[in-house]
Amino acid sequence: MVELQVKASRKNSFEEIKRLVASKYPIVWIESWEEERVETTLKRVAEKAFTSPIQFSVWSETSSDQSLVDCLKGFVQKPEQGILLVKDFNWQLGPEQLLKRSLRDVFHSTKGSFKTLFLVSPYPRIPEDMTKEIFSMDFALPGEEEIQGIFSGVLKSFPKVKNQLNPEQSGRLLKAALGLTGDEAKLVFQQMLVGRQELNEEALGIVFHEKARIVKREGLLEFVPTKFKLEDIGGLENLKEWLQDRSHFFGEDAKKAGLQIPKGVLMTGVSGCGKSLCTQAISAAWGLPLYRLDINRVYGGAIGQPEECFRRAIQQIESIAPAILWLEEIEKSVAGYEQGDKGVTARIFSSFLTWMQEHESPVVVAATANEIDRLPAELLRKGRFDEIFFVDLPTEKERAQIFEVHLKRRSLDLSQFNLVELAKGTQGFNGAEIEQAVVSGLVYAFKDGKRALKQEDIYKAIGRSVPLSTTMAETIKEIKRWADTRAVKASKAG
Numbered sequence: 001m002v003e004l005q006v007k008a009s010r011k012n013s014f015e016e017i018k019r020l021v022a023s024k025y026p027i028v029w030i031e032s033w034e035e036e037r038v039e040t041t042l043k044r045v046a047e048k049a050f051t052s053p054i055q056f057s058v059w060s061e062t063s064s065d066q067s068l069v070d071c072l073k074g075f076v077q078k079p080e081q082g083i084l085l086v087k088d089f090n091w092q093l094g095p096e097q098l099l100k101r102s103l104r105d106v107f108h109s110t111k112g113s114f115k116t117l118f119l120v121s122p123y124p125r126i127p128e129d130m131t132k133e134i135f136s137m138d139f140a141l142p143g144e145e146e147i148q149g150i151f152s153g154v155l156k157s158f159p160k161v162k163n164q165l166n167p168e169q170s171g172r173l174l175k176a177a178l179g180l181t182g183d184e185a186k187l188v189f190q191q192m193l194v195g196r197q198e199l200n201e202e203a204l205g206i207v208f209h210e211k212a213r214i215v216k217r218e219g220l221l222e223f224v225p226t227k228f229k230l231e232d233i234g235g236l237e238n239l240k241e242w243l244q245d246r247s248h249f250f251g252e253d254a255k256k257a258g259l260q261i262p263k264g265v266l267m268t269g270v271s272g273c274g275k276s277l278c279t280q281a282i283s284a285a286w287g288l289p290l291y292r293l294d295i296n297r298v299y300g301g302a303i304g305q306p307e308e309c310f311r312r313a314i315q316q317i318e319s320i321a322p323a324i325l326w327l328e329e330i331e332k333s334v335a336g337y338e339q340g341d342k343g344v345t346a347r348i349f350s351s352f353l354t355w356m357q358e359h360e361s362p363v364v365v366a367a368t369a370n371e372i373d374r375l376p377a378e379l380l381r382k383g384r385f386d387e388i389f390f391v392d393l394p395t396e397k398e399r400a401q402i403f404e405v406h407l408k409r410r411s412l413d414l415s416q417f418n419l420v421e422l423a424k425g426t427q428g429f430n431g432a433e434i435e436q437a438v439v440s441g442l443v444y445a446f447k448d449g450k451r452a453l454k455q456e457d458i459y460k461a462i463g464r465s466v467p468l469s470t471t472m473a474e475t476i477k478e479i480k481r482w483a484d485t486r487a488v489k490a491s492k493a494g
Contacts, residue, residue, distance in 0.1 A: 012140065012143075013041055013139050013140045014041055014044060014045065014049075016137060017041060017042065017045050017049075017118075018045050018049040020116065020135070020137070021045060021049070021054075021083065021114065021116045022049075022050075022114075024110075024111060024112055024113060024114060024116075025116055025135050026106060026107045026110045026111045026115070026116065026117065026133070027103060027106060027107055027116070027117045027119070027133055027134045027135065028116060028117070028118050028119070028134075028135045028136075028137060029089070029118075029119045029120075029121075029124045029126065029134050029135070029136045029137070030118055030119065030120045030137055030138075030139050031121070031122065031123065031124050031136065031137070031138050031139065032120055032122065032138070032139035033122045033181060034139065034141075034181050034182060034183070035087055035088075035120060036182070036183075037139070037142075037181075037182050038085070038118075038120050038139055039058060039085060039087075041139075042056060042083055042085055042118060043056050045083065046082070046083050054080070054081040054082050054083065054114060055078075055080045055081065055082030055083070056082065056083050056085075057075075057082065057083075057084050057085070058084075058085045058087065059071045059084065059085070059086050059087070060086075060087040060088065061087075061088065061093065067094065068086065068093050068094055068099070068102075069094055069098060069099070069102045071084070071086075072084075072102045072103070072105070072106055072117070073102070073105075075106065075110075075115070075117065076105060076106055076109040076110065078115075081113065081114035081115060082114075082115055083115075083116050083118060084115075084116075084117050084118065085118045085120065086117065086118065086119050086120070087120055088120075088121055089119035089120065089121050090121060090125070091125065091127075100127070100129070100130060103117075103130065103133060103134070104133060107133040119134075120139075124136050138315070141178070141179060141180070141181060141319055142178075142180070142181070142182050142185060143178075144174050144175065144178065146182070147174050147177050147178065147180075147185055148174055150182060150185045150186050150189065151173070151174065151177070151185075151189055153186075154186060154189040154190055154193065155189075155193070155199075157190075158193045158196075160197070161193050161196050161197065161198065161199055162197065162198040162199065163198075163199045164198045164199055164200045165199055165200065165201070165203075169200075169201050169204075172204060172287070173203060173204055173207065175322060176204050176207040176208060176211075177189075177207050178320075178321065178322065179211060179319045179320030179321060179323075180207075180210065180211070180214075180320075184210065184214070188206060188207055188210040191206060191210075192206045192207070208289055211223070211289060211320050212289075214320070215291060215316070215320065218312070218316055219297075220293070220297070220298070220309060220312055220313040220316060221291040221292065221293055221313060221316060221317060221325075222291065222292045222293075222294065223289065223290070223291055224280065224283070224290040224291065224292050224326065226280050226281075226283040226284040226290055227280065228277060228280050228281050228284060229281060229284045229285070230243065230244070230281045230284065230285050232277075232281065232405055232409075233274055233277055233278065233281055233405070234394065234398050234399075234400075234401030234402035234403075234404065234405045234431065235394050235395065235397070235398025235399075235401055235402065235490075235491050236274065236278065236391065236398070236490045236491055237491060237492045238389070238488060238489060238490055238491060238492055239267075239278060239389050239391075239490040239491075242265075242387060242389075242488075243281075243282055243285045243286070244285065246262055246286075247285055247286055247287075249261050249262065250286065250287075250288075250322065250362070261322075261362050261364065262364050262386045263356060263359075263364065263365065263383075263384065263385065263386055264356065264364055264365030264366065264367065264384065264385045264386060265282070265364070265365075265366055265367075265385060265386060265387055265388075265389065266330075266367045266368075266369065266372075266380075266385045266387075266388045266389070267279070267366075267367070267368050267369070267388075267389050267391055267490070268368070268369045268370070268372040268388065268389070268390055268391070268479075268483065268487060269370075269389075269390050269391030269392055269479065269483065269490070270370075270391065270392060270393055270430055270468070270469070270476055270479060271370050271430070271468060272430035272431060272432035272433060272468060273391045273392065273393060273394065273430045273431050273432075274391060274430075274431045274432075275368040275391050276328065276368060277431075278391070278490075279324075279326050279328075279366045279368060282324060282364075282366055283324050286324070286364070288322050288323055288324050288364070289320070289323050289324070290323070290324045290326055290366075291317060291320070291323055291324065291325055291326065292326040292327075292328060293313055293317075293325060293326065293327055295327065295332070295333040296332075297309075298310050298313065298348070299344070299345075306344050306348060307344060307347060307348060307351075310348045310351065310352070311351070314351075314352075314355055317363050318359070318361040318363060321361045321362045321363045322362035322363070323362075323363055323364075324363075324364045324365075324366050325363055325364070325365050325366070326366050326367075327365060327366070327367040327368070328367075328368055329368060329369060329370060330367040330368065330369050330375065330379075331369045331370070331371050331372065331374040331375050333349075334349050334374075334375065334376060334379070349376075353378055353379065353384065356384045357383055357384060365385070367385070371479075372388075372479070372482060372483070372487075373478070373479075373482050380486075387488055388486065388487040388488065389487060389488050389489075389490040390480075390483035390487035390488065390489050390490060391490045391491075392480065392483075392489065392490070392491060393428060393429075393430055393469055393476075394429075394430065394431060394434075394491070395491060396423045396424060396427070397423070398491060399422070399423035399426050399427075399429065399434060400419040400420055400422070400423040402431050402434045402435070403417070403419050403422050403423065403434060403438070404419055406434065406435050406438045407438065410438070410442070410453075412452075412453060416452075416454070416455070417455050417458075418455060421455075422455065422458060422459075425459065425462055426462055426467075428467045428469035428470065429462075429465070429467045429469070430467065430468060430469070433465060433467050433468065436461070436465070437458050437461040437462050437465060438453075438458060438461075439461075440457075440460075440461035440464075440465075441453055441454075441457035441458040441460065441461045442457070444457045444460055444461065445457045
């Protein structure tokens with residue numbers, strides 16, 4: 001079977017189908033789970049897209065008396081212009097060679113006429129020897145206008161529920177439902193309203209939960225709940241400011257002003273300094289769900305051929321957009337590419353670069369890297385990532401802020417601790433090591449009669465720690481040298 005290309009964006013399906021029929025395409029394979037919406041759209045095209053209606057018919061294994069081969073013969077012989085939809089098409093609907101011959105007959109007999117055969121199934125499998133005859137297209141999921149219609153219809157069926165959502169919240173609800181099929185959207189809206197007396201902002205959580213369930217079912221992406229906010233991270237003021245400045249880029253006003261949604265942000269730097277934590281904070285700051293792509297699962301082949309899995313992952317994240325796609329330690333994803341690998345890694349990486357450059361869907365790539373010097377130059381140039389941030393070891397001021405965050409998180413009385421002195425005593429420590437010092441201090445306090453944590457407990461933990469900046473001093477020095485002229489510092493100087 002031929003490998004399908006990752007598509008950069010999805011068009012309006014009605015208009016695209018109209019264009020294909022008008023262009024006299026003989027055979028089109030539609031990739032979709034939504035047979036009902038596909039059938040409705042094709043019927044609308046047949047009835048309303050042209051100056052006069054054209055014939056529309058449907059074949060399925062359960063509702064048709066004749067075989068598919070006979071149906072295709074009849075379609076070819078009919079003089080009328082028309083559209084034929086074949087549901088659940090697969091190569092087991094008859095002898096494969098006979099089906100291929102029948103499809104070729106359709107192709108040669110109908111090209112140049114206003115007759116188009118549409119095949120629909122969730123995953124198109126086009127043999128190499130049929131790629132010249134069959135055109136493949138994605139069928140777009142419901143847009144915001146269609147989601148609005150579904151929501152309004154469901155809300156009318158619950159007359160006792162008071163809609164307390166303001167226009168801004170309603171807009172967020174509709175955007176949150178983007179990426180669901182029509183049936184899924186209807187079901188989740190019904191679930192949202194059952195047993196309620198009023199509809200409020202809590203409803204958004206149900207929609208995000210439904211998206212997470214869909215993602216988990218596929219097994220390619222992992223939904224990551226956002227447990228942190230920007231204020232939960234100590235330091236990194238430049239990065240925080242950059243994120244906050246762009247938090248309003250997702251609204252209609254920004255779009256009208258010509259502002260574009262960021263394509264991506266890459267965070268590199270010293271291990272343990274909060275890059276992964278920042279990724280979760282981006283999700284919270286921008287109000288977008290976060291999905292992690294485990295590239296090792298893609299390459300591993302446990303869930304299918306690597307290239308097919310990657311294509312499906314990209315299509316899936318686009319279908320549930322707006323969203324953030326998290327690629328952790330991205331340098332491992334392209335290992336071997338710079339050494340001239342021309343196999344699977346190179347092909348997947350090439351597809352990813354093309355998609356990052358061209359896609360128009362509201363998907364923001366948030367990538368982290370510990371060894372950025374291993375990344376190909378093609379990935380780092382402008383147009384792929386909006387900005388590259390270097391996350392260095394925290395400054396003294398930032399270390400005090402990090403201690404404050406972790407002490408507050410454990411509901412400890414800050415007046416009992418001298419944060420400035422703790423910061424001075426942890427020069428060279430990263431954020432993860434500072435957190436571990438607090439955790440180890442709690443262990444010592446609990447072991448010593450289950451008493452409250454004291455500053456001396458934290459000092460004890462600090463004294464027994466050897467920071468990464470000591471054990472990997474040369475490596476960190478090289479990382480800093482690379483970033484000095486190639487990346488924006490995530491922290492302010494001083």
